[in-house]
Amino acid sequence: MKATLWGTRGSLASAGPETVRYGGNTSCVEVRGSDGTLIVLDAGTGIRRLGAALGAEAPQINILLTHLHMDHIQGFGFFPPLYRPNIEVHIWGPPSLTHDLRTRLTRYLSPPLFPVRLRDLPSRLALHDVPLGGFDVGGLHVDSALVTHPGPTVGYRIRDNGRSLTYIPDHEPALGATRFPWRSDWTSGYAVSHGTDLLIHDTQYTMPEYAEHVGWGHSAIDHTIAFARLARVRRLVTFHHDPSHSDAELDRLLEKAASTGPLPFELIPGMEGMQFEI
Amino acid sequence: MLQQEVEVILMRQLASYLAMPIFVVDPSGNLLFYNEPAEALLGRPFDEAGEMPMAEWAIAFSPSDEEDRPLPPEALPLVNALRRRRPAHRTIRITGLDGISRRIETMAFPLVGQGGRLLGVAAIFWDLDSR
Numbered sequence: 584m585k586a587t588l589w590g591t592r593g594s595l596a597s598a599g600p601e602t603v604r605y606g607g608n609t610s611c612v613e614v615r616g617s618d619g620t621l622i623v624l625d626a627g628t629g630i631r632r633l634g635a636a637l638g639a640e641a642p643q644i645n646i647l648l649t650h651l652h653m654d655h656i657q658g659f660g661f662f663p664p665l666y667r668p669n670i671e672v673h674i675w676g677p678p679s680l681t682h683d684l685r686t687r688l689t690r691y692l693s694p695p696l697f698p699v700r701l702r703d704l705p706s707r708l709a710l711h712d713v714p715l716g717g718f719d720v721g722g723l724h725v726d727s728a729l730v731t732h733p734g735p736t737v738g739y740r741i742r743d744n745g746r747s748l749t750y751i752p753d754h755e756p757a758l759g760a761t762r763f764p765w766r767s768d769w770t771s772g773y774a775v776s777h778g779t780d781l782l783i784h785d786t787q788y789t790m791p792e793y794a795e796h797v798g799w800g801h802s803a804i805d806h807t808i809a810f811a812r813l814a815r816v817r818r819l820v821t822f823h824h825d826p827s828h829s830d831a832e833l834d835r836l837l838e839k840a841a842s843t844g845p846l847p848f849e850l851i852p853g854m855e856g857m858q859f860e861i
Numbered sequence: 862m863l864q865q866e867v868e869v870i871l872m873r874q875l876a877s878y879l880a881m882p883i884f885v886v887d888p889s890g891n892l893l894f895y896n897e898p899a900e901a902l903l904g905r906p907f908d909e910a911g912e913m914p915m916a917e918w919a920i921a922f923s924p925s926d927e928e929d930r931p932l933p934p935e936a937l938p939l940v941n942a943l944r945r946r947r948p949a950h951r952t953i954r955i956t957g958l959d960g961i962s963r964r965i966e967t968m969a970f971p972l973v974g975q976g977g978r979l980l981g982v983a984a985i986f987w988d989l990d991s992r
Contacts, residue, residue, distance in 0.1 A: 677975075678976060679975075680975065715976060728867070729866070729867045729868070729975065731871065758871075759871065759878065760874060761877055767864065768862065768863065769864075769865055769870055770870070771867045772864075773863060773864040774863040774864035777863065
């Protein structure tokens with residue numbers, strides 16, 4: 584299985600010379616299974632460049648959304664495969680008690696927010712509620728679980744040939760915890776993360792920033808490192824960088840985090856364009 | 862189970878901050894948690910009592926009706942809410958593990974998650990003797 588980061592920024596696309604290394608595009612990760620199955624994790628602005636890179640090659644694309652906040656769906660309208668009639672696109676999103684996925688996506692993909700309506704896209708669209716538990720996408724198995732973030736939000740673990748990648752871009756496992764980390768069975772996200780080979784996880788804040796944003800649904804890098812330690816992951820990729828964090832600041836944050844002591848996993852600063860073999 | 866459902870985790874975290882006594886069980890009725898205000902009613906810190914099966918907690922606190930007649934588990938609001946998947950309410954007497962008998966109101970409600978999954982039951986106790 585291979586993963587490519589097409590968008591690593593959180594909350595808002597943040598292009599500029601100060602973010603050019605880590606990247607300014609919002610969440611999007613391409614996952615290729617060993618059998619060629621293509622999964623796209625989230626449709627942030629990073630999906631535009633992925634779409635251009637795909638060309639006309641992929642007859643079927645599977646887009647797994649963690650949730651429907653704007654930074655995770657904003658790239659939809661600029662994903663060229665959606666405009667090709669010969670392509671089958673499956674979109675998976677977390678279930679809601681009130682509106683189906685099509686209705687919720689249409690809020691964005693319709694005027695006045697966007698000129699093209701979802702129903703007018705020529706590709707063959709199939710929309711699915713994510714089954715909580717597990718499901719298969721092509722030759723890949725996907726585990727899904729609700730995680731702590733405002734509104735229905737899921738984390739995914741994708742399994743292929745005994746290896747796994749876990750993707751939880753928006754996650755606040757420390758919310759309300761009187762001490763963190765604590766018991767693994769009382770920790771949001773643990774079930775889809777334990778023992779994973781590659782964890783791509785929210786590291787939006789510093790600890791002082793987190794103190795001012797408790798309940799916003801994101802993690803301080805210290806929390807994420809504690810979570811990764813608890814889950815015994817092999818590699819941790821930092822992700823969903825705060826729009827206000829420049830490359831230089833992110834370098835400093837990572838350096839500081841890595842200097843707190845030996846880590847039982849590899850800490851990797853998540854940068855746009857990075858590729859991982861899993 | 863590797864991990865509690867996230868709604869149950871959040872319920873415990875909320876309960877740990879509230880000043881009302883709260884008691885949380887899983888879909889099988891196993892006690893998962895009670896908060897500090899509930900410890901005062903039940904007469905033992907949760908860290909000492911720990912998680913326990915329904916068959917144990919349903920008799921551990923010697924529940925009875927207002928006339929001191931013992932109540933079977935199926936007469937308890939918590940068990941009712943679990944079995945009928947709807948809120949249940951009753952005034953009962955319990956004897957805490959500290960040996961003190963208290964008259965309490967119990968309001969239990971099922972925790973139903975996305976997709977209609979029954980995740981457990983939370984109960985709120987109201988100490989009538991001290992109010």
